[in-house]
Amino acid sequence: MKNFFANTWKHRAHVVMALPVFLILFFIMYVPMAGLVMAFKNFDYSKGIWGSPWCGIDNFKFLLASKNTFVSMTKNTLMYYVIFTVVGTFLNVVLAISIDQFVFKKAAKVMQTIMIIPVFISYAAVQFIVYAFISTDTGILNNTLGMSTRFYSTASIWPWILTIVKIWNSVGYGSVLYMSVLAGIDTELYEAAQIDGANKWQQIWHITLPSLIPMVTVMLLLSVGGIMRSDTGLFYQVTRNSGVLYSTTQVIDSYVLNAIFKNSNFGFTAATSFFQSIVGLLLMLFANGMVRKVAPDNALF
Amino acid sequence: MGKRKGNLADLAPSKKEKKGLGQYILGFFLLLYTMFCALPVLLVFIAAFSDETTILQQGFSFFPKKLSLDGVNSVLRYGKQLLTSYGVTIFITVFGTAFGLLVMSMFAYSISRRDFRLAKFLSIYLLIPMLFSGGQLSGYVIFTSYYHLKDSLLLLILPLCVSTMNVIILRTYIANSIPNELMEAAKIDGAGEYRTFFQITLPLLKPSLAAVGFMMATAFWNDWQNALLYITTDSKKPLQLLLVNIQKSIEFLLNNANVPASARAAMGGNIPQYSSTMATVLVVIGPIMVAYPFFQKYFIKGLTVGSVKG
Numbered sequence: 001m002k003n004f005f006a007n008t009w010k011h012r013a014h015v016v017m018a019l020p021v022f023l024i025l026f027f028i029m030y031v032p033m034a035g036l037v038m039a040f041k042n043f044d045y046s047k048g049i050w051g052s053p054w055c056g057i058d059n060f061k062f063l064l065a066s067k068n069t070f071v072s073m074t075k076n077t078l079m080y081y082v083i084f085t086v087v088g089t090f091l092n093v094v095l096a097i098s099i100d101q102f103v104f105k106k107a108a109k110v111m112q113t114i115m116i117i118p119v120f121i122s123y124a125a126v127q128f129i130v131y132a133f134i135s136t137d138t139g140i141l142n143n144t145l146g147m148s149t150r151f152y153s154t155a156s157i158w159p160w161i162l163t164i165v166k167i168w169n170s171v172g173y174g175s176v177l178y179m180s181v182l183a184g185i186d187t188e189l190y191e192a193a194q195i196d197g198a199n200k201w202q203q204i205w206h207i208t209l210p211s212l213i214p215m216v217t218v219m220l221l222l223s224v225g226g227i228m229r230s231d232t233g234l235f236y237q238v239t240r241n242s243g244v245l246y247s248t249t250q251v252i253d254s255y256v257l258n259a260i261f262k263n264s265n266f267g268f269t270a271a272t273s274f275f276q277s278i279v280g281l282l283l284m285l286f287a288n289g290m291v292r293k294v295a296p297d298n299a300l301f
Numbered sequence: 302m303g304k305r306k307g308n309l310a311d312l313a314p315s316k317k318e319k320k321g322l323g324q325y326i327l328g329f330f331l332l333l334y335t336m337f338c339a340l341p342v343l344l345v346f347i348a349a350f351s352d353e354t355t356i357l358q359q360g361f362s363f364f365p366k367k368l369s370l371d372g373v374n375s376v377l378r379y380g381k382q383l384l385t386s387y388g389v390t391i392f393i394t395v396f397g398t399a400f401g402l403l404v405m406s407m408f409a410y411s412i413s414r415r416d417f418r419l420a421k422f423l424s425i426y427l428l429i430p431m432l433f434s435g436g437q438l439s440g441y442v443i444f445t446s447y448y449h450l451k452d453s454l455l456l457l458i459l460p461l462c463v464s465t466m467n468v469i470i471l472r473t474y475i476a477n478s479i480p481n482e483l484m485e486a487a488k489i490d491g492a493g494e495y496r497t498f499f500q501i502t503l504p505l506l507k508p509s510l511a512a513v514g515f516m517m518a519t520a521f522w523n524d525w526q527n528a529l530l531y532i533t534t535d536s537k538k539p540l541q542l543l544l545v546n547i548q549k550s551i552e553f554l555l556n557n558a559n560v561p562a563s564a565r566a567a568m569g570g571n572i573p574q575y576s577s578t579m580a581t582v583l584v585v586i587g588p589i590m591v592a593y594p595f596f597q598k599y600f601i602k603g604l605t606v607g608s609v610k611g
Binding site (some may be wrong): 011014 | 320323324327328330331332334335337338339341342344345348356357359360361362363404405407408410411412414416417418419420423425426427428429430431432433434435436437438439440441442443446447448459460462463468493494495498519522523524525526530541542544545548552575578579582585586589590593594597601
């Protein structure tokens, strides 16, 4: 123990350097963790989090009783996670291989630069672009196809719209990581395969794809930890937060955001948040455990 | 990166010589996807310069019948607010990124010191927020009713300026690419801890700082959520919140067809129009798109480094 203090004193400069981040994390991340006790309280703004009376697990009973909201938003959160992960990963890999195989390297570089741009546009701006395409009277889609679909009040169509927007936003960016793996493949492998008479498809199937599998596995496993969190902007901004669409567009994160603005139903929302954080923690531990088995170097801890 | 040319390469046709039909088909599909990515952005540009009545009659179009500068001009009608918001956004982006980079690299440096016993605890302390979080609601209540920071720019800066992943990227870079001997040598030459950090480590950290810095700057520039939650005064509204407000007021007018003229006047004198809205969007997303190609190589490097923990 004495050694420990002596060591810390010797490194006092490092303690000072670590202090700002320590404090920021403490006040911004750690204190709100304690605020999760709200889930077990009958929250009253005037009494504050600690002063409000305890109410046991009433909030959670309420949660399970309200099938429509809680079940529907949890279902949506999971559904979009699955769609985005499956479609996204597939397209990331296809795009990375396509660009890697394309022999006109200059053109490939320019195209890749353009494909990454959408990820830098905020959803607050994206929703205006989406509106230009799908608004009822002035939208390009309705005008070109001679339809008059009311997209902003047709819930069933939104999983498609959101998936397309998500692809547009993130596939170019997501493929960068896989491209860096492809750049590391020894070209001699391809050359040897050519001599053995392998055609392009056989080379992709037997050399390119297998070399991507470790990275795909790691990324998939790591993404499991984030199942309960969504890209809030996509669900809140792009849908214009339209209540008619909630049945297919409301996810946990956008629900909580709405609840904060409406300043209501704190018990229910706190219970939802608590559920989200705990499930998130368990999934994260599970994901990391799996990664540690498959690829120890990529594990977070 | 293993792209060595051996004897085999001389025998087999090199990749470059093969520009068969397949390559052109592949190129065609890549071009299609590039257009899918680029056209929506192009539409913002075209709509910003389209005539308002043309949009109302013809709808949004890549080939508007009539072009006009009205949209861009009327952005100037937001005039003062737009300038103020630009100022706020630039301030939080520049200050937030610089401050975040400084404190994160100091932390990364500290926890990568060998023989520093507290480093282990600090690493775990850093990691926990990545696994577990209090969530939006609890954060909102704590920040507003305990810290009393409602309407403070601090809430646009602090929540975004430290992230576990970014510290890990910086720490990995320090551990793998900056030889510890350099730091040791500096100390032997009599440089103190702080001087060693600022004069030896920080300059060598530049590539990693550029990568992390660009990603942070984008996050600051694009943040609408914290602004929407916390900022109420016009003089503190960043650009993204301005966009959200424009959308909300369009919505309000659409849903309330019989808003009296006086109310409309109170909302800034004019209904936000399609062309001017798009011009505003253009003004908001423009700077990032101009800056991005210059940072591309750093940010691709950062992305790649971030995926492999040291």
